Amino acid sequence: MDIILSTKNLKKYFETKYGLVRAVDGISFNVIYGETFALVGESGSGKSTTGHMIVGIYEPTSGKIYFKGQDISVPASKRPRFLRREIQIVFQDPASSLNPSMYIKDIVGMPMRVHGIVRDEGELKEKVMELLEEVDLPPEYYMYKKPRELGGGELQAVAIARALSTNPKLIILDEPTSALDVITQTKIIRLLTRLQQKQNLTYIFITHDLAVVRNFATRVAVMYLGKIVEVAPVNELFLRPQHPYTMMLLSSVPVISDEEEKIKPRKVRSVGEIPSAISPPPGCRFHTRCPFAMDICKTQEPELRLIDKAKQHWVACHLVQMK
């Protein structure tokens, strides 16, 4: 299993007037070639910040990011050009991530201009048509439209075409379907799956929608308040969740059928809210909301440990590690 991206004790702190916000506080994970690695957690858990550091929007406060073995722990502007091409991102809200005054053709073509991938306008047009074709938008109809003339799903398809334009290896999907309704969401996920198989792409899928994760991801990392609390392959995580926080997330998902109700883990009632990342609780950060918290949880931080070698299931919880 070849690793395309790995992070080592990655941290990102933001200085604010209220104090230091520890958005991401020491996370390490590996992403394997061709997989869909999901980062899930509530808002404020640091999942988007992690994604943004990988594309190079933020510089890590400390820790390392390796892409194909090469250290890329610097913002995008300091990375070599060819590396910038290889990592792309699709944002949550396509209406605000696409320039409203540009034609779709120019939006999709912009990265190719910037990176000098095309020689002239003719080639650019050809490439754009190819890309639009690829994401199921008939080019003759869409090329000269502006974002406001399109629906949410079509816009997200445009954003995907733009991300594909530099021929990337890794795409960060930052809640790509959260702003869409279910029918459109299905279309986008289908499209992403097809593209992945065809172009051998690796995805880092950031989301809080666990039902989509179940159907789309291969491995999942659950984040809470800047830390990773559990990592496992998708089936393992959904059928044998170990961390109380993962159980809380899973048992909160509103479902529509009895079969789904059956596979939910034992009910962990959701109480309280995610604490401030300025002064995270000592010990295990989840202990303030955890129904099983013990004394040790309040003082000693649990490490992320391998509990099942064959399944590569990692958990950071005293309760699980004691068993």
Place this chain on the structure above:
Amino acid sequence: MVLKTFSLKSDGDSVEPLLRIKNLSVGYKTHEGVTKVLDNVNMYVYRGEKVGLIGESGAGKTTLLNTILRILPPNARVFRGEIVFNGVDLLRAKKNVLDDIRRSRIGIIFQDPMSALNPFFKVRDQLYDALRYSKFLDKNKKVDEKVLKETSLKMLKEVALPDAERVLDSFPFQLSGGMRQRVCIALALTRANDLLLADEPTTNLDVTIQEQILNLLRDLVNKRKLAVILVTHALGMLKGFVDRIYVIYAGQIVEVANTNKLFSNPQHPYTRFLLESAPRLTGEWRAKELPERIINYINPPKGCRFSVRCPYATDRCKTEKPQMIEISSGHFARCWLLRKV
């Protein structure tokens, strides 16, 4: 309670519903022309009944709620119809009657609690105002600061806000999304003595908080025996909360059924697509793909509005509007295909 309302309904509408919407058509005046959003909407809600309204963004769900409370923007046009609430036609009611209803009978919870609260005033001021003008407090007693504070604290505790004193003294931006939505629920409860309108109350929140808010709403509504219209685009939310569901597509109600029937035996192709599109926790996703179409409300399709996306559409669907037909008692759908069978 639920069973009772249903049985009452079946013996010939002997009991007048709390809210009855009849042939309502609403649109907006825009630069491109006049849109026709809601098309002949019929809906009723009994006392204490919980009703869900589900549809995609842009289907007219919010327009419907806003029409009930008459809080539409100035460019909106009500073409025809009536909304009878407790015997009063809200669309033709005088301002003082309407104000009275808004103050003490119908409450609303909006989707985005940040924009529903005034950012310049502390929660205290907003709650006090609501209490002063609603009929929540006993009119005969003198309303002073002490009474207001006591009642406010009680309300905040009722919506399970810990540290109510601090919340009272906070500006909206100092609260988290979940806390803000709880404040909005408290505000709505000061007014909702009969009917609570909830416009996607949990869409902007995390699943864990979503669950908390839904549980809270369920408890409060049951305790106060309120009727509810819960608007959402997430199917899972409705199951286990509402008694009956209306499915709306492009301003037309396409299917009505009680909750179990809608989930177990959906009839309209659109409802089926909605159900199939929902990703399942079990990992099976039976979704079919539908072409995406922005609904043109200025020149809406002549026949069934879903016909432009429906894979089963025939020529008749495109030209002739189907009527609601009854599939079984209380289960209605609007589709030509169902008529043939």
